[in-house]
Amino acid sequence: MNRVVITGIGIYSCIGKNMDEVRTSLFKGKSGIGFDLIRKEMGFRSGLTGVIEKPELKGKLDRRSRIMLAEQGEYAYLATLEALAKAKMDEDYLEHNEVGVLYGNDSSAKSVIEATDILREKKDTVLIGSGSVFQSMNSTVTMNLATIFKLKGVNFTISAACASGSHAIGMGYFMIKHGLQNSIICGGAQELNYHSMGSFDALSAFSICESNPGAASRPFDQKRDGLVPSGGAATVILESYESAKRRGAPILAEVIGYGFSSNGGHISQPNVDGPVRSLEMAIKDANVKSNEIDYINAHATSTPIGDMNEAKAIDKVFGDSKPWVSSTKSMTGHECWMAGASEIVYSMLMMEEAFVAPNINFETPDEDSAKLRIAEKTVDKKIDMFLSNSFGFGGTNSSLIVKKFLN
Amino acid sequence: MIGNHPNEDEYLMAYSMWQLKNNYKHMNPEDIINKVNAFLVEEFEVEESKIEPNANLMETLELDSLDLVDLVVIIEKNFGFKVKGEDFIGIKTFQDFYDYISSHVTA
Numbered sequence: 001m002n003r004v005v006i007t008g009i010g011i012y013s014c015i016g017k018n019m020d021e022v023r024t025s026l027f028k029g030k031s032g033i034g035f036d037l038i039r040k041e042m043g044f045r046s047g048l049t050g051v052i053e054k055p056e057l058k059g060k061l062d063r064r065s066r067i068m069l070a071e072q073g074e075y076a077y078l079a080t081l082e083a084l085a086k087a088k089m090d091e092d093y094l095e096h097n098e099v100g101v102l103y104g105n106d107s108s109a110k111s112v113i114e115a116t117d118i119l120r121e122k123k124d125t126v127l128i129g130s131g132s133v134f135q136s137m138n139s140t141v142t143m144n145l146a147t148i149f150k151l152k153g154v155n156f157t158i159s160a161a162c163a164s165g166s167h168a169i170g171m172g173y174f175m176i177k178h179g180l181q182n183s184i185i186c187g188g189a190q191e192l193n194y195h196s197m198g199s200f201d202a203l204s205a206f207s208i209c210e211s212n213p214g215a216a217s218r219p220f221d222q223k224r225d226g227l228v229p230s231g232g233a234a235t236v237i238l239e240s241y242e243s244a245k246r247r248g249a250p251i252l253a254e255v256i257g258y259g260f261s262s263n264g265g266h267i268s269q270p271n272v273d274g275p276v277r278s279l280e281m282a283i284k285d286a287n288v289k290s291n292e293i294d295y296i297n298a299h300a301t302s303t304p305i306g307d308m309n310e311a312k313a314i315d316k317v318f319g320d321s322k323p324w325v326s327s328t329k330s331m332t333g334h335e336c337w338m339a340g341a342s343e344i345v346y347s348m349l350m351m352e353e354a355f356v357a358p359n360i361n362f363e364t365p366d367e368d369s370a371k372l373r374i375a376e377k378t379v380d381k382k383i384d385m386f387l388s389n390s391f392g393f394g395g396t397n398s399s400l401i402v403k404k405f406l407n
Numbered sequence: 408m409i410g411n412h413p414n415e416d417e418y419l420m421a422y423s424m425w426q427l428k429n430n431y432k433h434m435n436p437e438d439i440i441n442k443v444n445a446f447l448v449e450e451f452e453v454e455e456s457k458i459e460p461n462a463n464l465m466e467t468l469e470l471d472s473l474d475l476v477d478l479v480v481i482i483e484k485n486f487g488f489k490v491k492g493e494d495f496i497g498i499k500t501f502q503d504f505y506d507y508i509s510s511h512v513t514a
Contacts, residue, residue, distance in 0.1 A: 063452050067477070127483055130476035 004176045004256075005405055007183070007249040008087025008237035010079040011345045014050035014192075014230050015332055018082055023349045026357040027378055031214035031331050033228050039194045039201075046206035048216050050230025050333040052192050065148050067131035069140075070111045072189035072337075075233035076103060076141045077148060080185060083235035084149070088249055089183075091150075100153030100181045102172045103141045104164030104188035106337045109196035111135035141189045141233075153181050159337075161392030162299075164188055165234065166340025170258040170398055172238045183239040188341030192231030200229065203268070207302060217334075218361035219300035219327035220307050220369035227301040230333030234342035253348055254405045256385075257286025263395025269305055270391050275313035278397035282387065283317070286401040291321035292385055293401065295356055297347045299389040300327035301334045310389065311368035323387075326359035326375040340390035340398060351383040351404060424487065434512065440505050446481050460502040467501070486512050 009019065014032025016022030025032070034051035055074045057066050069077065084090075089099065115132045119125065134140060139157040146155045154175065158168040165188020172184040200206070207226040209216035217228045244251050259282030263274030283290055296314060300307045307327075314325065328346045329335070335342050350357055356379040365374065385403040434442070448455050451468045458467065470478070479490045488511050498504050 063450075064473070122483075124489060126476055126479050127489070129480050130473040 001177050002179060003241035003254060004173045004238055005241050005244050005254050006236055006252045006348070006402070007239045007244050008083035008085075008089070008235070009252060009345050009348055010082030010084075010086065010235040011232070011342060012052070012055070012075040012078045013232035013234065013332060013335070013342055014052045017053060017078070019349065022346070023353065025331065026328065026346055026349055027353070027355060029331065029358040029360045029378060031217070031360065032230065033213045033217060033333050035210055035213050036194065039197075042194055042198065044194065044198065044201045045204060046201055046208050046226070047210055048207055048213055048228045048333075049197070050192055050228065050232070050335070052232055061148070065144070067129070068134040068144055068147070070108045070135035070191065071193060072105060072108070072191040072231065072233060073135070073141050073144045075231070076145060076187060076189040076235070079187060079233040079235040080145055080149065083185070083237050086250065087237045087239075089237070094149055094151060097183070098153040098181065099151050100172070100175070100184040101142050101145050101151050101155050102158060102168045102184055102186050103145065104158045104160070104166070104168035104337050104340060105138060105141045105190075106159040106161055106164050107191065107196050108136050108138060108140050110191055110193045111140070113195045145185065151185070154184065160396045160398070161394060162334065162336050163340055163390040163392035163396045163398040164337040165342065166388065166390035166398035166400055167260065167396070169236055169238065169255070169341060169344060169400055170260065173255045173258050173400075176238055176240050182243040183237065185235060185237050186341065187233060187235035188335075188338040189233035190231035190336045190338035192229075197229045205303065215361050217302045217330050218363075219298065219302045219330050219359055220311065220365065220372070220374055221362050222364040222366045224302045224304060224307060227303055227329070228333035230335045232335060232338055232342065234338055234345045236341055236344050251405045253351065253402050255400065255402050256288070257282040257399075257401035259283070259285060259399040261397045263397065265395055267395070268393050270309050270395065272309050272312045272316065274395055274397050275310060275389065275391060276316050278399045279313060279317045279387070279389070282399035282401050288385065288401070290318050293318070293321075293323045293387050294381065294383045295347065295350065295386040296323050296325045297343045297386060297388040298325055298327040299391045301329055306391070308366065308368050310391070311372055315368070315371045322373040324356045324375050324379060324381060325372045326357055328357055330358070330360040330362065340388070343388045343390070344400060344402065347386045347388055347402065351386060351402075354382045355379060356381045356383070436505070436509055439509050439512065442485065443505060443508055446485055450477065450481050458501055460505070461500050463499060464501055464504050482508070488512070
């Protein structure tokens with residue numbers, strides 16, 4: 001079995017368009033949440049959303065590639081560019097080595113809706129254009145990344161709701177560990193538009209703290225009233241230790257555990273048992289003790305029940321060891337299919353710079369979050385090992401453990 | 408919503424479409440060539456200097472079958488008519504293309 005290391009990371013998010021910007025935002029506790037008037041005009045209950053700058057790819061990418069990319073594909077392209085540069089994998093390397101791509105994505109609503117709008121208006125399919133079908137499929141991100149970067153390894157998309165990005169990394173870890181592939185570009189991408197969020201808003205799951213967008217996402221806080229949708233993309237390049245050593249690649253960290261489970265319960269409301277089993281499986285896979293984990297990047301999305309049950313699960317598994325806990329969703333909002341991957345990137349930046357990013361807006365704990373050691377402000381802390389949770393609709397759970405690489 | 412009354416929007420939309428279709432009746436061949444070149448350069452990101460009347464359309468613009476779909480879209484957007492797939496069979500050079508567009512808009 002191979003050791004699995006991380007040799008490249010990249011990000012395009014509402015708190016920064018690259019690693020440097022994101023690092024600064026995390027340290028300062030900067031929110032990326034804003035208010036979108038269009039959503040209110042469309043009849044949304046909540047106009048809150050992560051705010052992200054639209055990429056300008058003309059000049060960076062040829063016309064044909066640009067036409068095929070959906071919004072989240074553009075984010076994934078930029079995040080992957082950054083990660084490949086960090087991993088020192090150039091065009092030549094990708095041509096002569098089998099590098100795979102396993103990315104998390106679970107929708108491409110805007111592209112589908114725009115195509116249907118044209119169909120309804122023009123009653124003609126050709127007028128939908130040549131890029132639409134490639135943008136509209138769930139696998140739009142992986143099919144495009146594989147084409148743009150001319151990848152030759154494993155190639156598919158992982159769809160697991162809000163655990164997509166985490167499971168994508170888990171799957172990459174599993175394949176490399178068992179020798180099926182030397183390196184895999186993993187990640188998660190999420191479109192950030194009203195088309196994809198309307199039916200989610202229908203569930204009254206979003207915060208309506210519209211008068212103060214930066215304070216709306218408040219995981220674990222007593223006054224939390226719902227999540228804030230967000231988006232972007234994050235890339236995490238996994239590689240076998242042997243491959244990384246052989247080519248002199250930078251080794252940023254090591255993935256040592258992956259756990260998963262399904263709740264077998266309600267489709268949207270999590271329970272405690274499912275997450276507990278996911279946590280325990282990851283810890284067992286990593287062959288570590290729970291008290292070795294310095295920091296937990298919680299899934300906590302700022303929903304009343306979700307945060308409560310995760311707090312119970314963390315307390316059950318970690319009890320007295322009380323690792324630092326924070327949910328970066330307090331700053332970024334819920335990045336959905338991207339979250340599992342972006343939260344690995346955020347945690348790695350913390351591990352690199354020895355700090356725990358704050359769980360902003362955490363003012364008053366409730367009965368369950370009071371039992372956790374939640375970082376309400378930035379904490380100076382050397383992190384040698386962290387765990388990241390991601391849970392999704394359908395009761396899908398994923399937990400990843402990453403540690404500082406030691407030779 | 409451009410106007411206040413729902414019917415007014417439909418009226419304005421219908422009038423705009425009529426204008427689109429009928430403006431081209433007054434375009435001379437040179438105007439059509441200029442307009443076509445402009446959208447080919449813009450859409451396919453090719454240098455205008457490469458466009459010559461006797462040059463091969465598909466080769467010069469490096470068009471594949473996917474691009475032909477987009478060409479149909481741009482023609483509809485710019486000249487208000489829908490190209491049929493079989494129409495492309497007779498079009499080899501840029502001049503063939505200009506003639507084809509002219510015949511559809513000035514008819």
